[in-house]
Amino acid sequence: MYNCLKCPGFCCSYPVIAINKRDVERLARFHGVDFDTAVKRYTKSAHGHKYLLRRKADPHFGKICRFFDTEERRCTIYKGRPSVCRSYPGPGRCGYYDFLSFERRAQDDPDRVAITDHKEN
Numbered sequence: 001m002y003n004c005l006k007c008p009g010f011c012c013s014y015p016v017i018a019i020n021k022r023d024v025e026r027l028a029r030f031h032g033v034d035f036d037t038a039v040k041r042y043t044k045s046a047h048g049h050k051y052l053l054r055r056k057a058d059p060h061f062g063k064i065c066r067f068f069d070t071e072e073r074r075c076t077i078y079k080g081r082p083s084v085c086r087s088y089p090g091p092g093r094c095g096y097y098d099f100l101s102f103e104r105r106a107q108d109d110p111d112r113v114a115i116t117d118h119k120e121n
Protein backbone atom coordinates (compact mmCIF):
# COMPACT_ATOMS: atom_id res chain seq x y z
CA MET A 1 0.00 0.00 0.00
CA TYR A 2 2.91 2.35 0.71
CA ASN A 3 6.61 2.02 1.29
CA CYS A 4 8.25 4.48 3.67
CA LEU A 5 11.70 3.30 2.57
CA LYS A 6 10.96 4.66 -0.91
CA CYS A 7 9.54 7.98 0.32
CA PRO A 8 11.38 11.24 1.10
CA GLY A 9 9.57 11.42 4.46
CA PHE A 10 6.71 13.79 3.79
CA CYS A 11 4.88 12.99 7.03
CA CYS A 12 7.97 14.01 9.03
CA SER A 13 7.73 17.47 7.45
CA TYR A 14 4.32 18.28 8.94
CA PRO A 15 4.56 21.61 10.80
CA VAL A 16 2.51 20.33 13.75
CA ILE A 17 3.57 16.95 15.11
CA ALA A 18 2.10 16.90 18.60
CA ILE A 19 3.40 14.40 21.13
CA ASN A 20 2.37 13.59 24.69
CA LYS A 21 4.08 13.36 28.06
CA ARG A 22 4.83 9.63 27.64
CA ASP A 23 6.48 10.39 24.31
CA VAL A 24 8.68 13.00 25.98
CA GLU A 25 9.58 10.46 28.67
CA ARG A 26 10.50 7.96 25.95
CA LEU A 27 12.61 10.58 24.17
CA ALA A 28 14.35 11.37 27.45
CA ARG A 29 15.13 7.68 28.09
CA PHE A 30 16.26 7.15 24.51
CA HIS A 31 18.72 10.03 24.74
CA GLY A 32 19.72 9.45 28.35
CA VAL A 33 18.61 12.86 29.57
CA ASP A 34 16.07 14.00 32.16
CA PHE A 35 12.49 14.97 31.31
CA ASP A 36 13.00 18.75 31.47
CA THR A 37 16.05 18.55 29.25
CA ALA A 38 14.10 16.51 26.69
CA VAL A 39 11.28 19.04 26.75
CA LYS A 40 13.70 21.89 26.16
CA ARG A 41 15.83 20.17 23.51
CA TYR A 42 13.28 18.28 21.49
CA THR A 43 9.94 20.06 21.83
CA LYS A 44 8.33 23.46 21.73
CA SER A 45 4.89 24.79 22.69
CA ALA A 46 2.86 26.26 19.84
CA HIS A 47 -0.48 26.09 18.00
CA GLY A 48 -2.24 25.18 21.26
CA HIS A 49 -0.04 22.13 21.88
CA LYS A 50 2.25 21.72 24.86
CA TYR A 51 4.78 19.47 23.13
CA LEU A 52 5.46 19.79 19.40
CA LEU A 53 8.49 18.13 17.85
CA ARG A 54 11.10 20.75 17.02
CA ARG A 55 12.06 21.15 13.37
CA LYS A 56 15.13 21.96 11.31
CA ALA A 57 15.95 23.01 7.75
CA ASP A 58 15.42 20.47 4.97
CA PRO A 59 16.46 20.92 1.32
CA HIS A 60 13.48 18.92 0.11
CA PHE A 61 10.50 20.16 2.14
CA GLY A 62 11.89 23.40 3.62
CA LYS A 63 11.58 22.19 7.22
CA ILE A 64 11.36 18.79 8.82
CA CYS A 65 11.46 17.08 12.21
CA ARG A 66 14.77 17.62 14.00
CA PHE A 67 15.20 13.84 14.26
CA PHE A 68 15.06 13.26 10.50
CA ASP A 69 18.26 12.42 8.64
CA THR A 70 17.99 14.73 5.62
CA GLU A 71 20.64 12.80 3.65
CA GLU A 72 19.39 9.26 4.26
CA ARG A 73 15.73 10.41 4.39
CA ARG A 74 14.85 8.44 7.49
CA CYS A 75 14.11 8.76 11.20
CA THR A 76 17.21 8.67 13.41
CA ILE A 77 15.34 7.68 16.57
CA TYR A 78 13.19 4.86 15.24
CA LYS A 79 13.06 2.91 18.52
CA GLY A 80 12.44 6.07 20.52
CA ARG A 81 9.99 7.75 18.16
CA PRO A 82 6.70 9.16 19.51
CA SER A 83 3.41 7.25 19.41
CA VAL A 84 1.94 9.41 16.64
CA CYS A 85 4.86 8.41 14.39
CA ARG A 86 4.27 4.73 15.22
CA SER A 87 0.60 4.80 14.25
CA TYR A 88 0.80 7.04 11.16
CA PRO A 89 -0.69 6.74 8.54
CA GLY A 90 -3.05 4.19 10.10
CA PRO A 91 -4.31 0.95 8.61
CA GLY A 92 -5.22 2.40 5.21
CA ARG A 93 -3.17 3.90 2.45
CA CYS A 94 -0.80 6.84 2.66
CA GLY A 95 -2.21 9.66 0.51
CA TYR A 96 1.20 11.19 -0.12
CA TYR A 97 2.62 7.87 -1.26
CA ASP A 98 -0.31 7.42 -3.62
CA PHE A 99 0.48 10.80 -5.22
CA LEU A 100 4.17 10.03 -5.34
CA SER A 101 3.58 6.61 -6.91
CA PHE A 102 1.31 8.18 -9.52
CA GLU A 103 3.98 10.76 -10.40
CA ARG A 104 6.66 8.10 -10.63
CA ARG A 105 4.56 6.12 -13.07
CA ALA A 106 3.45 9.20 -15.03
CA GLN A 107 7.00 10.57 -15.29
CA ASP A 108 8.51 7.12 -15.85
CA ASP A 109 10.93 7.91 -13.04
CA PRO A 110 10.94 5.30 -10.22
CA ASP A 111 13.38 7.38 -8.15
CA ARG A 112 11.34 10.56 -8.26
CA VAL A 113 10.98 12.22 -4.84
CA ALA A 114 8.96 15.37 -5.69
CA ILE A 115 5.29 15.49 -6.61
CA THR A 116 5.05 19.15 -7.58
CA ASP A 117 7.66 19.92 -10.26
CA HIS A 118 7.36 18.39 -13.71
CA LYS A 119 9.87 17.56 -16.40
CA GLU A 120 10.10 19.97 -19.34
CA ASN A 121 8.86 18.50 -22.62
Ligand code: SF4
Pocket residue numbers: 002003004005007008009010011012088089094095096097
Ligand atom coordinates in the same frame (compact mmCIF):
# COMPACT_ATOMS: atom_id res chain seq x y z
S1 SF4 B 1 4.53 10.12 3.86
FE1 SF4 B 1 3.65 8.04 3.87
S2 SF4 B 1 5.06 6.78 2.67
FE2 SF4 B 1 6.12 8.67 3.25
S3 SF4 B 1 7.24 8.16 5.13
FE3 SF4 B 1 5.24 9.03 5.71
S4 SF4 B 1 3.85 7.27 5.95
FE4 SF4 B 1 5.67 6.58 4.82
Ligand code: SF4
Pocket residue numbers: 011012017053065066067068069074075076077078081082085
Ligand atom coordinates in the same frame (compact mmCIF):
# COMPACT_ATOMS: atom_id res chain seq x y z
S1 SF4 C 1 10.45 11.33 15.30
FE1 SF4 C 1 11.13 10.23 13.48
S2 SF4 C 1 9.25 9.39 12.55
FE2 SF4 C 1 8.63 11.00 14.00
S3 SF4 C 1 8.45 12.88 12.76
FE3 SF4 C 1 10.52 12.81 13.62
S4 SF4 C 1 11.82 11.84 12.06
FE4 SF4 C 1 9.65 11.39 11.59
